[in-house]
Structures are given as structure tokens and as C-alpha cells.
Amino acid sequence: MVLGIVISVGILSTALNLFEGYEHGLKSVLLDSFAHIRIEHINGKLLPDTLISSTLQELNSRPEIDSATPLLTTNLMASNGTKARGTIFNAYDVNIGSKVNYAKYVKEGTAQLDKGNIIVGTYLAKELGLSLGDTLKVFYPRLDKITPLGMYPVETPLIITGIYHSGFYEYDRTLIIGTLEDARILSGAKDGFSCLEIRLKNNYADDINLYAEEYDKIIDSNLVALPTTNTTLLRLVKMQKWLIFIVFFFLVIIAGINIISGISTQIYDKKNEIAVLKALGAPKSTIRHILGYQVTLLCLISIILGLILGFIASWLIVHQNIYQLKGEVYFIDKLALYIAPLNQILIFILAFILVFLCVQIPLRKIDKMQVIDLLRNP
Incomplete structure (x- = not known):
């Protein structure tokens, strides 16, 4: 679950960093050279x-x-x-x-x-x-x-x-x-x-x-x-950047689905502890918070690690000498890295909202769990 979040956020961040660098590089050339x-x-x-x-x-x-x-x-x-x-x-x-x-x-x-x-x-x-x-x-x-x-x-x-x-x-x-x-x-x-x-x-x-x-x-x-200056080309590149963002965000959604299955499994494994807490009179919200806070904090750390991974991967791709852009295809011949703070904040907020929702969905099962059923089927 953690690895899925780190990798998906890292891929999304890497793609956006490189495309942002491409957009800034192309804009700089078009506006500065001509x-x-x-x-x-x-x-x-x-x-x-x-x-x-x-x-x-x-x-x-x-x-x-x-x-x-x-x-x-x-x-x-x-x-x-x-x-x-x-x-x-x-x-x-x-x-x-x-x-x-x-x-x-x-x-x-x-x-x-x-x-x-x-x-x-x-x-x-x-x-x-x-x-x-x-x-x-x-x-x-x-x-x-x-x-x-x-x-x-x-x-x-x-x-x-x-x-x-x-x-x-x-x-x-x-x-x-x-x-x-x-x-x-x-x-x-x-x-x-x-x-x-x-x-x-x-x-x-x-x-x-x-x-x-x-x-x-x-x-x-x-x-x-x-x-x-071909401003239409710049607008097209900006549109393609956000299309790529939408496409790669589906990876984060898939990681969110893994969170749902992971928490569901965790709830099943800990049904005895949940039964004891319910028998002692613990409110349902308290039980949800105990499990939810742990997973949410873990996912939050995973998102931050994914952003760091995205920066490292972007830097390595830009500074490698194996593959370079073909100027006859991409207009410019050099990969560039540009870390836009707004993009990183957007990735963090959307990924966190998705993770939070995915954590809350399986926790609702706790409300439907009856103590007698849990104790009967340990």
C-alpha cells in the first residue's frame, strides 16, 4: 500500500516536473530567440x-x-x-x-x-x-x-x-x-x-x-x-501538460483502491480487538480514529516521499546522457527540470484528499460490525 502511493505520486510528480520544464524551455526559446x-x-x-x-x-x-x-x-x-x-x-x-x-x-x-x-x-x-x-x-x-x-x-x-x-x-x-x-x-x-x-x-x-x-x-x-511567436503552440503544450496530469493521476487512484483493500484486510485481522473495544463501550468514532489516524499518517508520509522521489527521478532523467530530445520532433533538443511549487501543492492536496476518502470508506464497516458476531466468529 505504501509503496503504491510512493511510486504513483512519484511518477505523477516526475511527469509534471519534466513537462513543466519542457513548457518553460520551449516558451523561453520562442519568446527569447525570435x-x-x-x-x-x-x-x-x-x-x-x-x-x-x-x-x-x-x-x-x-x-x-x-x-x-x-x-x-x-x-x-x-x-x-x-x-x-x-x-x-x-x-x-x-x-x-x-x-x-x-x-x-x-x-x-x-x-x-x-x-x-x-x-x-x-x-x-x-x-x-x-x-x-x-x-x-x-x-x-x-x-x-x-x-x-x-x-x-x-x-x-x-x-x-x-x-x-x-x-x-x-x-x-x-x-x-x-x-x-x-x-x-x-x-x-x-x-x-x-x-x-x-x-x-x-x-x-x-x-x-x-x-x-x-x-x-x-x-x-x-x-x-x-x-x-506561435502562442497557439504554447497553449497546446499547456493543455497537454494537464492532460498528462489527469492520465497519471489515475495511478494515484489505483493506489487509493489498494488502500481500501489494505484497510479492509486490517479490520478483518483485528476484529477481535475491535470486539473487545466495543464490549468495553468504546464509541464507534473512537475505534475509527484509532485505525484511521495511523493509516492516514502513514499515507501522508508516503505522499511526501513520492514528491521527493519525483524530484530525484526528474533530476536523474534531465542529467542522464543516454536519451536526448529529438529537435525535429519536439522543437527543442534538451530536457529541462522545473519544480513549480503550485504543481507540487496541487499534487499533495489532491493525493491527500483521495487517500483520506479511501481511508474513510472501509472504516465505515466498523459501524456495521456487531459485538456478538465478532465474538462468535473469532
Whole structure:
């Protein structure tokens, strides 16, 4: 009985700790690695510097904005020998806008960029067999360089000076960050930007869609504000977390059924003692309390041990090196542990209520037990 409670509560606590860690890890990556809102031209054109400046002036007074930076982004083909894959080349202009956030995710090399240098995602580097100091060739088909033999791609060798790792698989697999000068050479865009990236402060990040709608009303009519963070995914993950909680709570219910059978057996084994107490005039409530308090205290200790077991099991799973999350399936590639006090309190309260009810059910049999029957059938 005790072992069943400890194991069931431990499994429930472990599942919730790991899923809470997954939710926080995914939320951190989505809200920290990406811009929350992008302001683009409604027709997909590049935004001229004058329009960027006027838009920044309109938004600078907004207290919820942490940073707003012009971005020139280009889809490229990157190759190393016979290996090639499609990538996204991002170039920021911090002279016009404000800070960028990618520097904190540069795990190898430097985040400082000069002409001819780039930062690449960690999985992109692995797939192409590259490391710091290697040269990556990028190709861009220029529409302004069409020959009788077809479109002429611009080929530029760039040196890898930094490795980017945010933990978000798709981003780490496709991202190249370079200088604005290199981006303009590759794309042929002499001026202008693809969009204006806006990041909100952390305490405003849950209302991205609302702020995007507000910005739509105050910016130029040729521009549109689009939320880029997938808040729907975060809501889905939260719903899945509580579904997992409900499913694993059935283990605690099964442990509660074992409590009923265990106490019923204990009552049968101690029917002689119960008969003596009844014959001496002990109230039924007193007899119930004698048995109930002992079992309830034991179950309470079992629940606490189960929570401790859940923490230990979660810690071991997070720090083991046998299995890691597959980024292409789970979006992030790292297990995380997060102990939410509210979750632990919720597990404790619900498990205790269930245990208390399961203890009371068999104790009601004592009220129906007659002294003469107990003494007749020892």
C-alpha cells in the first residue's frame, strides 16, 4: 500500500516536473530567440530607410517594447563540398534600430561580425561538416543577372566565426547571421530592409497578438504588423501538460483502491480487538480514529516521499546522457527540470484528499460490525 502511493505520486510528480520544464524551455526559446512582432510592407516590398525611421519614431514611446531593429533577410543555398541545404541569411542594422538578441546564443567563437564573417546555427554546421574558421559557400540567384544560359547565382565564400545554438531545432538548422554589407551584396538590395523586428519585454510577451493589432492601427497604411511567436503552440503544450496530469493521476487512484483493500484486510485481522473495544463501550468514532489516524499518517508520509522521489527521478532523467530530445520532433533538443511549487501543492492536496476518502470508506464497516458476531466468529 505504501509503496503504491510512493511510486504513483512519484511518477505523477516526475511527469509534471519534466513537462513543466519542457513548457518553460520551449516558451523561453520562442519568446527569447525570435522577434515577437514583424512589421512588413503589405506587398512584400523592402522598407525604405525613411519609412523605417518614421515607424521607429511612432513606436519608441511604447513602454512594452524592449527593442526594434531593422532586418534584411534573404533565402540562400549554402554548401560545403557535395553537401548543401537551404538557409536564411539575417543581417541587422543596430545603427538605426536598437539591440539584437542573438549574441547570448553564440556558444562558440565570437558574436562580433565583420565583412566576410558569419555566425551559423549549430545543426547547420554539423550537417555541412563545418566548424569555426571554415569557409561556407553561399549562393543566391540574382534576378538582375540573367544570362542566355539562365539565372546567374551570386557565389560568396564566408568564414564562420561563431556557432549559434538557441535550442530551437529549426532555427539552429537554417540560420546564418552576417553583416548588412554582405547581405546587400548577395541580394543586390542597395538600400531598404525586409522588415522591422520588434521584441516585447518579458512581462508583456503573453499579449503579442493584442499589441500587433495596436501597432497595425498606428503605423503607415502600407505596413502590417504580424505576430511571429506561435502562442497557439504554447497553449497546446499547456493543455497537454494537464492532460498528462489527469492520465497519471489515475495511478494515484489505483493506489487509493489498494488502500481500501489494505484497510479492509486490517479490520478483518483485528476484529477481535475491535470486539473487545466495543464490549468495553468504546464509541464507534473512537475505534475509527484509532485505525484511521495511523493509516492516514502513514499515507501522508508516503505522499511526501513520492514528491521527493519525483524530484530525484526528474533530476536523474534531465542529467542522464543516454536519451536526448529529438529537435525535429519536439522543437527543442534538451530536457529541462522545473519544480513549480503550485504543481507540487496541487499534487499533495489532491493525493491527500483521495487517500483520506479511501481511508474513510472501509472504516465505515466498523459501524456495521456487531459485538456478538465478532465474538462468535473469532
